[in-house]
Amino acid sequence: MGAPVLAFVLLRAITRVASIEAWLLSPLLLLSLLFFIGCIAADTPAGRFVLVVLGVGSGGAFVWLLVKVRQFPRVPDAHDVDRVEIDDPEKIPTAPPMLLRGELKCNANRWFRDADGRRIIPRGVNLAGGSKMPTQPLGYTHEPRSLDEPRGEVSFVNRPFPLDEADEHLARLRCWGYTFFRLIVTWEAVEHAGPGVYDRAYLDYLQAVVRKCAEHELCVFIDFHQDVWSRWTGGDGAPAWTLDKVGFNLDNLDASGAAVTKQSFKDRPYPRMLWNSNHQRLGAATMWTLFFAGNDFAPKTLIDGEPAQEYLQRHFCAAAGRVAQALRDEPNVIGFDVLNEPSNGFVGIEDATDISNNSFYMGWRVAPWDAMRLGAGASVRVDYFSSFLMYDGRRTLNPTKVCAWANGPASCVWLQNGVWKLQASGNGRETPELLVKDYFARNPSTGAEIDFTADYAIPFWKRAAKAIREHIPDAVIFAEPVLDLAKVGAKESPELSDSDVGAGYVWAKHWYDGTTLMSKHFSQYFGLDSVRMMPLIGLGFIQRGHGAGIATFAEESRVMGSSGSPVLVGEVGVPIDLSAGAAFDSEDFVEVTCAMNTSMRALEVGLASFTLWNYSPENSNAHGDNWNGEDLSIFSRDQCQDPSDIHSGGRCLPAVIRPYPFRVCGDPTSIKFDPYAADRRFDFVFRSDPALRVTETILFVPRYHYPRGANIVVSDGTYEMNWETQTLSWRHQRANAPHTHWIVIRKPIDPAPSVPDSEADDTKSLKAHQSGPASRRVEPGDDDSNADFEDVDLDDAAAASSSSSLEDLEAQSSFQKK
CATH class of the missing domain: 2.60.40.1180 (Golgi alpha-mannosidase II)
Structure with missing residues (x-):
């Protein structure tokens, strides 16, 4: 009796420590035991027989596992759903109305609260992924010429949708139980025409959208959205003139290797999630360094006679203030997310020649010094990953030696600030030479170690909050951690005083199932806790492990004011085009639904409030959310088989719609x-x-x-x-x-x-x-x-x-x- 009991205790201990479900580990232990016995008795017929059985059994188990991994559970009676006529608003089920501004309390530990002290658990969506791109001219990234338009003559009116479609989309989302919207707004949408020139038509349209939300008893918070700085650096967010003012030649950013854009791929396949590699490129990394820390790292860089950091932050905060001014009388505007997924740029990098500490293994791996040389017009060979973690040799960037700077290499920001110089070579040409490879490791002026959150992020939050609260004093501020690819999973400490918190702060981190997002394949047997960097084996452990990681966000928010601040997962979602969009051909969303349910279960385990990424009215199977090959929308016209039914067009709805x-x-x-x-x-x-x-x-x-x-x-x-x-x-x-x-x-x-x-x-x-x-x-x-x-x-x-x-x-x- 002793041996079985000991084995059971050992099995349970291993499953707890290794996050492996017992049903998976038991056969592994049995096979290991057989192998051990066979090795001991290998010289005997019985031992050889055991090894043969082991080999056959292992092969059979491997085949079984390959088959099992691709078998996903099905929702029983998935079509047992009442049809809801979209043309009869009185019969469309609704949901509990969200709270208005001032009613939602955000200054007492991890929970939102109402005036009675009840804990509020908001659930909503990001509206919408398409709002990253203009409507006129159409800015879809799969359009090769969508960056060629006159850069100041654009319009974002009708993002996220035309007003005459608003009732349909808003009624649908409320029927699904989503009543708290993260409304996407970009700096470019507000101030694209030039510094201090605001798009009044867009601000009027934005106000009309917010009022439509109020008619449906829906609340919003404005998200000042960006990804890797701007559309010209492979993402979205900032207007083109910010790059012009720093000295970049926008026409040469992609050709020189200072950025990589989907538009440049034209008809060639665009590697999934490649846009993220722009965090390492010269364009985005330079702009983020100037925006947050230009006073310390680029004191010689001036824009119109003003330090670059002051100039950029002043204009951004003024634009945010103008949006707040336009919405100050709208009570369903709860607050503002001051900046989506900001980056640290080059700040904190220990060695400008080293890329090994960067956790993003996709596309061309560009170290900071590689990026500076490319921008100066040099050709550079770098490691290339054809897909996530798949090394595919070395490739040459900028073979035609294009310079990213409008006035030549000598106008490079980092040359002017003493990071590198042009050295005369034997052939009469000048070549870049690095002077200070640890320039970004410490504060150049004081030599002090860098705490990016305390030194740069929090001062910016305060400045943006002041600009917003000048017009809406009780606006809640949603703050996000800085995205530092060298410190993925690191615990944050966003310490704020009660006076800083004011009407309320929210810790609005993002969470995705990283392996599913990057690989666009879902496994119900193997996963990775991207918060705590732990392997997870077995669906139950994957869900609970992810949930435990999400729960740690509340620990970080405890220092946001003396009582702590609420937590909202500002982005979470699943690629709908898993397995090369297999569901679109088969109309069978079984894998996607299982992946979505796993993420939703993780949010439930973590007791999280959240806003799903995303609901995109213009989504299509062919181009997804129309931005850099992403397809995460929970709605698409291509899935709309019965336009008169409110649920038609919804994707993986059995997992998306949930009681709560x-x-x-x-x-x-x-x-x-x-x-x-x-x-x-x-x-x-x-x-x-x-x-x-x-x-x-x-x-x-x-x-x-x-x-x-x-x-x-x-x-x-x-x-x-x-x-x-x-x-x-x-x-x-x-x-x-x-x-x-x-x-x-x-x-x-x-x-x-x-x-x-x-x-x-x-x-x-x-x-x-x-x-x-x-x-x-x-x-x-x-x-x-x-x-x-x-x-x-x-x-x-x-x-x-x-x-x-x-x-x-x-x-x-x-x-x-x-």
């Missing part, structure tokens, strides 16, 4: 929804806050998953279900000590359950709960309130069990019908 708690009278401890269960089981557990005067918790329950009603079980109290607003109001007992409450919702197939099914450790023993008469099926059209129930005294139960485990405390709660 919205206003909670305490701290959530567990959220779980399983779209793969025939009964669509949803479990929610929270720990009550006795300081609250209200006892009503509100949940979103979508008719999409419960078209014929639902069986609902609650731990205590009474509830009302309104199917028109898809809102469940649950009034539970008030207690003078913290108490655990739970609810279970199921599609009416089997009898209602008696206990919540939670992965949280503190709810595993809730089997002592009694559903009793609290279980009831609620259908559309029914009397929407359950019968009255009388609970045991929760104060007495909690006081008697204040030092007991949660499951012991919960066992004391039961129901008796009056």
Whole structure:
């Protein structure tokens, strides 16, 4: 008996430490044991037989695994959904309305709160990926000439959609339960014509979009969006004149290797996620260094007689202020995300000749010194990765020796600031020579070590917040960490004082399943926790591991004010074109749905508020979101088989549409929804806050998953279900000590359950709960309130069990019908 017990204990220990599910590890251990026995007895017939069996078994297991890896679960009865007429707005189900500005409190630990202190869990979308590009002329990146237009004569009006389409899209999103929008706005959209020249037509249009959102009881926060600085450096965001002012020749950025754009690929395949490599290129890295730290690293660089950092930040903040001024009277504008995914540029790089600490292995690997030489007109050979982590030899960049600087190499910012010089060579030509390879490692003036967040990011947040709050004093500021490819996964410490926080800050980090995003393939057996850099094996561990990584964001936000600040995952999503867009040909989104559900489960495990990336009205199967080959939109006209149905066009909706708690009278401890269960089981557990005067918790329950009603079980109290607003109001007992409450919702197939099914450790023993008469099926059209129930005294139960485990405390709660 001792050996099996020891083996079981060892197995459990390994699965915990290595994040490997036991069902996967058990055969591995068995095969290893057989191999060990065979090696010991290799000289005997029995030993050789064991080795043969092992070889055959291993081969069979490998084949089985290859087949199994590509088999994804299917959502049962996925088409058992009510058709909702889009032309009859009165019959389109809605969702609980979001809070207005001033009602959403953001200065008390990780949770958003309402005026009563209830925890708010916003869920929304980014609207929209297409807003990165102008409408006139059309700025899609797959159009080879989309960067050739007169650079100041553009318009972003009708991004994200024409106003006459707004009702359709907004009604659809609210029906799906998404009521909190991250509204994409770029600096270029506001100030493309030149410094201080603002596009009044676009600002009027933006105001009209916000008012349309208000009509649908939807809230927004403005996201000043950018990726790798601008469209001319391979991304989006800043207007062209910012590059002109620094001295770049925009026509030569791609040709010289100072940037890589999708437009230059024309009809050639564009490697997935290649745009990210622009973080290493001269154009984007120079602009970000000047924007955040030009005063320290480029003091000799002036724009119109003003230090480059001051000039760029002053104009950016003025543009942000102009947007705030246009929206100051719109109460559904909660706040502003001051800058999407900002970069550190060259700041903090220890050695300008070394690229080994850069974690992005895609495309051409360009070190800072390589980037400077390329910009000066030199040809440089660098390592090339044809796809993520796939090395494909060395390639030559800038073979025609084009200079990125408008006035020649001598006008390079970094030459002027003493990083390198032009050295006369024997053939009479001048060649670049590096002078200070650790120039960016420390502050050049003081020699002090660099803390980018404290030294550069936070001062910028404060400056942008001041410009915004001049017009909207109670605006909430959404702040993001700087994207430093040398420090992926590093813990942040965005320390702010209470005076800095003011009306509220939100820690708005992004999270993606990195391996799925980069490879465009999803594995339900192997994953990587991109936050804690841990391997994950088995779907359960992948979901829980990702969720644990997301939960660490709350630890970082604790230093944002004395009470901490809420956390919002500002971007999260899944490529819809997984496996080379296999779902588009087969119309079978089984892999994508499984990948999306895994990310959504991770968000539930991490108890996260979030805004999905993204909802793009102009998405197509051929060109995705029309930006750099990305396709992450949860909606596409190409999937719209019945234009009159509100759900038609939605992608992987069984995973995207989910029940969730919205206003909670305490701290959530567990959220779980399983779209793969025939009964669509949803479990929610929270720990009550006795300081609250209200006892009503509100949940979103979508008719999409419960078209014929639902069986609902609650731990205590009474509830009302309104199917028109898809809102469940649950009034539970008030207690003078913290108490655990739970609810279970199921599609009416089997009898209602008696206990919540939670992965949280503190709810595993809730089997002592009694559903009793609290279980009831609620259908559309029914009397929407359950019968009255009388609970045991929760104060007495909690006081008697204040030092007991949660499951012991919960066992004391039961129901008796009056």
